[in-house]
Amino acid sequence: GQQVMQIPQYQHVQEGEDFTTYCNSSTTLSNIQWYKQRPGGHPVFLIQLVKSGEVKKQKRLTFQFGEAKKNSSLHITATQTTDVGTYFCAGSPDDKIIFGKGTRLHILP
Amino acid sequence: KAGVTQTPRYLIKTRGQQVTLSCSPISGHRSVSWYQQTPGQGLQFLFEYFSETQRNKGNFPGRFSGRQFSNSRSEMNVSTLELGDSALYLCASRLGLGRSAISGNTIYFGEGSWLTVV
Numbered sequence: 001g002q003q004v005m006q007i008p009q010y011q012h013v014q015e016g017e018d019f020t021t022y023c024n025s026s027t028t029l030s031n032i033q034w035y036k037q038r039p040g041g042h043p044v045f046l047i048q049l050v051k052s053g054e055v056k057k058q059k060r061l062t063f064q065f066g067e068a069k070k071n072s073s074l075h076i077t078a079t080q081t082t083d084v085g086t087y088f089c090a091g092s093p094d095d096k097i098i099f100g101k102g103t104r105l106h107i108l109p
Numbered sequence: 110k111a112g113v114t115q116t117p118r119y120l121i122k123t124r125g126q127q128v129t130l131s132c133s134p135i136s137g138h139r140s141v142s143w144y145q146q147t148p149g150q151g152l153q154f155l156f157e158y159f160s161e162t163q164r165n166k167g168n169f170p171g172r173f174s175g176r177q178f179s180n181s182r183s184e185m186n187v188s189t190l191e192l193g194d195s196a197l198y199l200c201a202s203r204l205g206l207g208r209s210a211i212s213g214n215t216i217y218f219g220e221g222s223w224l225t226v227v
Binding site: 035045 | 142144150151152154157164165199203214215216217218219220221
């Protein structure tokens with residue numbers, strides 16, 4: 001079946017270091033979305049990418065959608081303690097939305 | 110505009126009982142989906158409803174069921190509760206079922222209902 005694989009599952013970084021999480025789909029996606037869930041909270045929409053090769057930035061966060069629209073990445077520059085949480089990607093191959101398992105980011109002070 | 114509202118927020122049930130969770134989507138959103146999230150786990154898709162019809166379904170046993178009303182509000186029910194059903198149940202709404210940004214593919218989550226089965 002259709003799957004969206006997300007790696008790594010966990011990531012520990014020192015505060016100030018960069019962080020990247022990757023998503024790969026078994027099928028071509030019409031778009032991909034990213035969500036952040038803080039500990040004890042619920043997933044919150046961050047951004048949606050639609051075009052092949054699209055790159056979008058939100059302050060220290062950079063989101064990319066692959067040329068083949070099968071993969072995506074989220075890169076955080078100079079992590080801060082406020083970046084702690086789990087980052088989910090969600091892809092749409094059709095009318096369904098398929099979530100990756102998420103990457104849990106821990107920040108070491 | 111009010112967000113997705115879920116009730117109750119917290120509840121404790123005994124094994125073998127049943128539970129009903131309620132979700133009110135964002136005004137104008139016609140699609141409601143439900144997810145189960147256990148500690149340290151990802152989002153497990155339960156089902157999605159649109160126009161009172163179940164459109165997509167995850168791999169959960171028949172003990173998990175749902176419905177959507179004409180005003181787009183949704184409920185999910187879990188019968189014969191098991192200890193393993195203890196989880197955060199998240200409801201999410203979106204405008205429709207389309208794939209494009211225009212047709213409203215973005216999902217907005219409620220704060221969830223924390224269910225503990227003892």
